[in-house]
Amino acid sequence: MNPIDDDTLQAYVDGELDAAGSARIDAALAHDEVLARRVQQARALRAQLQALFNPVLDEPVPAHLSALLRPASPQTPSAATPLAAASARRGFGAGRRRTSRRWLVPGAAVAASIAVLAVALWWHTGSGLVRMHNGQQFAAGTLSHALDQALASEPDPHAAVAIGLSFRSTDGRICRTFVAHGTPALAGLACHARAGWSLPALSAAEKPAGGELRQAASDLPPAVQAAVDARIRGEAFDARQERAARDDGWR
Amino acid sequence: MDPSQAVREGLLPLLPRLRRLARALAGQTADADDLVQIVLERALSRAAQWRPDAALDKWVFAIARNAWRDELRARGRSQNLFAPEEAGVTAADATSAPAQTLDLAAALAALPPDHREVVALVLVEGLSYSETADLLGVPVGTVTSRLARARATLQAHLGKDA
Known part of the structure; x- marks a missing residue:
């Protein structure tokens, strides 16, 4: 040799x-x-x-740093409008402007255009939904953010990531299922760890039919469902438990 | 979409990783957060240059690395921001690290910048060799040889103290 x-x-x-x-x-x-x-x-x-x-x-981010990433005045629909109009003319998605959420109402045609915007946004936020860390997959970017912040009890129909079940696993960690809308749509199980949300199960998801943007947790791909069944201890969290777990940093 | 808003929204969840990278590069907590602030300001001012098909994390990490190198240059001929002893004490100020990791922080701070940045990107941040090479604008072979030399230095240092 x-x-x-x-x-x-x-x-x-x-x-x-x-x-x-x-x-x-x-x-x-x-x-x-x-x-x-x-x-x-x-x-x-x-x-x-x-x-x-x-x-x-795991350290809290100093407020002066996260403040840099917040728009100066959330009330101002703003300067962003001409830019967004310009980008719309070029055919690029104006997906997640705060001001646009209010008038985006359910309906097949609108939903279809939202889907297009969601996909644009999806790629816009980059391929960075999954990162590798010591040979393991971890959630990154939008996915990581949604797992940290989003509550299944308060679904945002326009969010790029929908959260399904949250539960405590047999090893004591909190795990959450999710469906990330994109091309391809991904479904998976994320479990909270020191280094972030590890992804023990990740699978291509069925495209939701008929412009239905949110996907119910019961529609999880078999591989993800099996990963949940293998880990879940007791019942999935209810809305109150889910919120409490978020407030406690998913510990 | 307003590019600056897309970048703002994308950067928010990346802040913990950006702070970790800055800590690995700059050492001291306060200096690392100053570096993060510079990076965020640069990233927002250049938001229009970000291509949506590029991963935002790599893009902002490249800005961080360049800002750190600029800062090193601005601070003069010294190759290191801090004396190794100083960095050794401060890099662990937020953690109750055992003595050996204090030594490691000091050894890392004493590496030349070319070596420290590959350690930060590959071993701390977990980027692949090719991602690191792209980010630094050097061939993959350069990344691997710098990484090997940096490892040898760090390992010799740890071995000495063990």
């Missing part, structure tokens, strides 16, 4: 090798103690760095 160089070993530890490459290192590790120790050291360094900086994720 060829000797394993440092670059290859590093790529192995960082999850950058393909399956064949990883398998080759796995095999070598089984009978090479020196190699195994190097891998262990590299993993330990990575873990120590995570332990040093991940607590920042």
Whole structure:
């Protein structure tokens, strides 16, 4: 067997090798103690760095920073209007302007256009709905935000992510099901962890029929439903429990 | 959509990660949050440049990395924002980190910026080699060689104290 160089070993530890490459290192590790120790050291360094900086994720964000991201005056429909009109002329979605929510009423035609806007918004917020962290999938961006903030008891029919059930799992963590409308639509199970919302189940969802934007939790794909059944302890939260859990930071 | 509003809404949930990256780059909590503020202001002023098909996190991380490098330059010839000892004490001020992670913070702060940024992006933030290479505008091979050298330095430091 060829000797394993440092670059290859590093790529192995960082999850950058393909399956064949990883398998080759796995095999070598089984009978090479020196190699195994190097891998262990590299993993330990990575873990120590995570332990040093991940607590920042749990710190409250200083108000002066989050304030920078709020529009100066929420009352002003504003300067945004000409811009939005201009972008509408170019055919680009004016999806989530605060001012537009009020006049978006249910109805097939309107719903269809909302769906188009939702998709535009979806891609607008980027492909960043899922991030990888130590080889695990975590919610990111809009998805992470919805899991943190949205309540199934107060559904927003125009939100890009609909929350279904929330419950406490057998390992004590709080988990929530969701459907993220987009192309493709995704459904999944998210469980709250120190590093964010891990995603033990993620699956393509059926496109909701007939312009129906929200998808009931009962419509979850079988893989997601199975993940719920495997974890749920007791009953799903009711509206009061869901709100209390949010107020408590999903702990 | 008003691009600035899309960027505002997208950045809000990214704030914890942005703060973590800033902490890994700049070390001290207060300096890291100053860096985050600069990054947010730049991101909002450049919101029109953000392409909707680009992931917002990578876009804002690139702004953060560039702002950090600008700050390093502005602070003069010193390669590091802080003396290693100082960073070692302060990087962990919000945590009750054991002695070994204090040493790690000091070792990280003592790395040259080229090395520190790949450690921050790959090992702390969890970006892939190719995402990191794109963000830094260097070939993947440069990322891996910098990362390997940074690891060797950090590991030697930890080994020494262990």
